[in-house]
Amino acid sequence: MIRVILVDDERLVRSGLRMILDSAEDVEVVGEAGDGAEAVELAARVEPDVALLDIRMPGTDGLTAAAALADLPRPPKVVLLTTFDLDEYVHRALRAGAVGFLLKDTPPRDLIAAVRTIAEGNAMLAPSITKRMLERFAASGTGAAAAAAQRLSVLSERERDVLVAVAKGMSNAEAGRGLGMREATVKAHVSSILAKLGLSNRVQAAILAHDAGWA
Amino acid sequence: MIRVILVDDERLVRSGLRMILDSAEDVEVVGEAGDGAEAVELAARVEPDVALLDIRMPGTDGLTAAAALADLPRPPKVVLLTTFDLDEYVHRALRAGAVGFLLKDTPPRDLIAAVRTIAEGNAMLAPSITKRMLERFAASGTGAAAAAAQRLSVLSERERDVLVAVAKGMSNAEAGRGLGMREATVKAHVSSILAKLGLSNRVQAAILAHDAGWA
DNA sequence: CGGGGCCGCCCCGGCTGGCGGCGGCCCGTG
DNA sequence: CACGGGCCGCCGCCAGCCGGGGCGGCCCCG
Structure with missing residues (x-):
């Protein structure tokens, strides 16, 4: 009711x-x-x-x-x-x-x-x-978000999941629990994300995802 | 029709x-x-x-x-x-x-x-x-930004400098070079920031700073 | 003078990021 | 059809970075 x-x-x-x-x-x-x-x-x-x-x-x-x-x-x-x-x-x-x-x-x-x-x-x-x-x-405001989303389009499905978790501030272990995979696997995905996007650490990836509206 | x-x-x-x-x-x-x-x-x-x-x-x-x-x-x-x-x-x-x-x-x-x-x-x-x-x-209006800025107001001057560097995706060593202090000192500031804001890692701090428009 | 806040620094355990490797799937090719 | 390559998802190992705790010096204020 x-x-x-x-x-x-x-x-x-x-x-x-x-x-x-x-x-x-x-x-x-x-x-x-x-x-x-x-x-x-x-x-x-x-x-x-x-x-x-x-x-x-x-x-x-x-x-x-x-x-x-x-x-x-x-x-x-x-x-x-x-x-x-x-x-x-x-x-x-x-x-x-x-x-x-x-x-x-x-x-x-x-x-x-x-x-x-x-x-x-x-x-x-x-x-x-x-x-x-x-x-x-x-009209307004979606410029940066669109550019970020564009860059993120090279990621695979699982990598997107991981990136969302990272952008929420989770550790690799927490993300692993949330997504049902080992921490080692999460780390591999994070490495792949950084390589694909040309970044050097997870903070940069998190901010990019944040700009794209993923978190 | x-x-x-x-x-x-x-x-x-x-x-x-x-x-x-x-x-x-x-x-x-x-x-x-x-x-x-x-x-x-x-x-x-x-x-x-x-x-x-x-x-x-x-x-x-x-x-x-x-x-x-x-x-x-x-x-x-x-x-x-x-x-x-x-x-x-x-x-x-x-x-x-x-x-x-x-x-x-x-x-x-x-x-x-x-x-x-x-x-x-x-x-x-x-x-x-x-x-x-x-x-x-x-959130796009100053709503979230103001709330974030409010939370960040407890930080000291030097801690703000460090947080800005972190929010740009720098490592502690890079931030130390940029701010003219030892990496060990940067790490101490980051720890203090996390404690004051009740966060558990630098990604969360970076996003908060980002929301406040600090980077 | 004592205390509190801020800054700077060091040591240590745990987490992160780089590297190599495995199996499965899809797809173009011989 | 077989097979080989590429991509994906998954995992273990290792060096290096991050986060926590502790310590001393400085300044300000009571």
Whole structure:
């Protein structure tokens, strides 16, 4: 059962959301709050899996509340709900650790699906927001990552596994346990990686992998 | 009516997709291709709204084809379809201009919804990919960098110098030459750094420094 | 003067990286 | 088909580097 709390200053909106979510058998609305401060207090008490927050609220707004919720001992997955998908909101929300951002015109079926997706540990954005994120993503910042990924393309399958482990800061022995091979084998792979990439030690390899987004 | 082409080297997969999509009244499959080259030729002829491409194909793969499709006079919206959501694929795909990236285990209902979303000019990613994009997004801002810098603030001046050298992939001896101190001294500083930061080896320290923008 | 923090150095056990070697798989060739 | 070469994954050995602990000198501050 997915436990959800609803946070919106308008009682009517909360009722509507509750009706939609209660129609799903695996979702249970376990509390409601009218502003951000109440939301944090409520979440601390009932420890929900998911918190649906309106952004615009009197008093503590949804973005501030999202950051506060992230500091709870057992933080809920935070989804922000708004009428307008302003870029600035989206940025602040994601920075605050939100894993969902939906528009209030989302169809009921999609809202339920989104809650399930979030509860499973994944993320869900409104399609229009996804599009703008992709544009930003494609436009900026991927240069170094792409170059790194290119260099790493010469590695074999097993070497990639080993490199990921190395890039996480594991020792050869730890990597061996994680990948089900002897430490001696891990070391051989590491040597091969260094040779193929023209590097001289594992730190350089780890950073390259890090740049490529492998860890 | 949304006009779609299917590109996959396995006829069975294409048939399955066609059956799913044909069950939607507003979607029409107007062509199929077995590899990337065929796909480009087909798209140029039938000018579909959406192209569903498998990534792994013999000959011209889906990523290469996606880039070629973007150069057509009336380019289709490109959606990539794959079994594994490797970061490297996602990066290349989005840079190639794809507006969708789905896993082959996507439920039929969601696939149809995704096609509609794409056709409307929005974007659609598999939830697991959305999540990783968000993590990267939140980290790319000064979020993680600030957290890393915070942790590094306990280091002394000389320890910072040593950490920068380590983060560049230098050995202790090299760092010693660069900083004008004995290798033994560098090693002592590295030990102190690891102790202060609660890490167990230099790779972890290097990555932390890297995240903080020190190298 | 005593104590704490920082810097520099040495010794030692364990880990890392280089080298050689083994078997299995794929593929082009005779 | 046989066979040989290349690549991959796997392993053992050895020199050298890394990380931990301990020691002394310097400066600052109480």
